[in-house]
Amino acid sequence: MKQTFLVHNDIVYTYENLLDDLNNKEIYSTYIYVQDNNxxxxxxxxxxxLLYDYPIEILDGDFSEKEIDELGLNVGNVLMTSKITESSHFLHFDEVMQQIQAIEKWHLTLYTSGTTGRPKKVSHTFHSFTRNVKKHNKLENDVWAFAYNPTHMAGLQVFFQxxxxxxxxIYIFGESLKNVPTLIKKYQVTNIxxxxxxxxNVLPYLQDDIYSIIKRVTFGGEKFDAALVVKLNSIFPNAKITNVYASTEAGSLFAARGDEFEIKAEYQQLIKTSAENELCIHYSLLGASLHEQQKNEWFHTGDLVEMVDxxxxxxxxxxxxxINVGGYxxxxxxxxxxxxxxxxxxxILVKSKKNSVTGELIVADVVKDSKIDGKELKIAIKKFAVAHLQEWKVPRIIKFVDELPCTRTGKKVRK
Structure with missing residues (x-):
């Protein structure tokens, strides 16, 4: 049986298909801009x-011409192609893997999300993408549910792993959530x-069954959710659940079984916090393109942390x-x-709304269980908040929504 590389929209691509397409690919571009994000x-x-060791720049397939222009790029240049002058023919995919390991000049450039201004270009080498990839014979039968945007850091790291x-x-990013359980079972997914x-979002569709074949569940990009982990443990009883801290600038650096991230011994001198408790990372751990942009040795991540030890x-x-509510x-x-x-x-998504008296006030957008009465739930939320939160942290506005908007990377939109 031919080994499957990717399943997308019910189309199965084998490693043999991939090998053939690599051998037949004569035209290439230094920009990856696939308009349907295939x-x-x-x-x-x-x-x-990687095979031909040329640098590439990756863009979201749904970027408009205006967004491309705002990145400082020219659409004509993005769509420009070249022809391989000296192509190679690979008989087995193992030869492809050997060639990839020998690259020297390759780097991939992607963009930060731009939440604090114009997106920054970040270039990573093969080493910085794969420094935390685990490679072992015991992993050769892993089947990954791919639930990230393939043009962003998290998705690229799953791809390399x-x-x-x-x-x-098994590509489930953008897939109808009700189809996810079927795909997990059909393709015997082991890792998500x-x-x-x-x-x-997918939990309501998974709760009627136990997925004992899942051995690893990884999540990142947002804050640790202890209640979510309890639910995941009940559905995936044999899974090791790992919380990952990663960024476009530095890639994957820290992992945790709960909410306490471990700083590995080799990173001890390369991680610190500022006086405001902001996590700072030494420039040597950043993507190659950021080395030259750094004005000092330390990159300020914008993440506030609490040092446990x-x-x-x-x-x-x-x-x-x-959020600033009346100075709090x-x-x-x-x-x-x-x-x-x-x-x-x-x-639930908690955000702010401008207010003439307090400057900002707290708003909660809630996705509720369809079986629960909205009026009763709103009363319960208010009562629980008043009992457990300081007065200025209690949401003044509670709205029920069908779903929470997400960014291209699958994170909540907070603003």
Whole structure:
């Protein structure tokens, strides 16, 4: 049986298909701009660039011409192609893997989300993308549910983890949530990596069954959710659940079984916090293109953390997400962590609204269980909030929504 590389929209691409397409690919571009974000075309282009050791720049397929222009790029240049002058022919995919390991000049450039201004270009080498990839014979039969945007850091790291072990990817990013259980069972998925928001959205469709074959569940991109982990443990009883801290600038650096991230011994001198408790990372751990942009040795991440001890920290909030209510600082994640415990609350987003008296006030957008009465739930949320939160942290406005808007990376939109 031919080994599957990727399943997308019921189309199965084998490693043999991938090998044939790599051998036949004569035209290439130094930009990956696949307008329908077709993951196979994206992955094929990345592997091709690795084989021929040329740098690439990756863009979201739904970028408009205006967005491309705002990145400082010319659409004509983005769409420009070239022809391979000296192509190679590979008989087996193992030869492809050997060639990839020998690259020297390759780097991939992607963009930060731009939440604090114009997106920054970040270039990563093969080493910085794969420094935390685990490669072992015991991983060769892993099947990954791919639940991230393939043009962003988290998705690319899952891609490299799967590729270097010649695993199978089942593409569920953007898939109808009700179809996810069927795909997990049909393709015997063993590993899932996604944002907490994705897990919360898909949970209602998973709760009628136990998925004992799942051995690893990874989440990142958003704050740790202890209540979510309890639910995931009940559905995936044999899974090791890992919380990952990663960024476009630095890639994946820290992991945790709960909410305490461990700083590995080799990073001890390369991680610190500022006087304002902002996590700072030494420039040597950043993508190659950021080395030259740094004005000093330390990159300020914008993440506020609590140091548990010299080897462990907890993520508190994005500095830009903090809400100022009458001079009091409110961490929206703290409010969410509490109110998600109210029975009937499936998901919640806490944000701010401008107010002439307090400057800002707290708003909670709630996705409720369809079986729960809205009026009763609103009363329950208010009562629970008043009993457990300081007065200025209590949401003044509670709105019920069908779903929470997400960014291209699958994270909640807080503003």
């Amino acid at each position: 993951p196979y075309e994206i992955f094929l282009s990345i592997i091709h660039s 799967a590729l270097l072990n010649q695993n199978t990817l 990596s996604a944002t907490p928001t994705f897990y919360r 010299q080897n462990h920290f907890k993520f508190l909030s994005r500095q830009s997400d903090m 600082k409110v961490n929206p994640f703290e409010v969410e962590d509490l109110l998600i415990q109210v029975p009937g609350v499936n998901d």
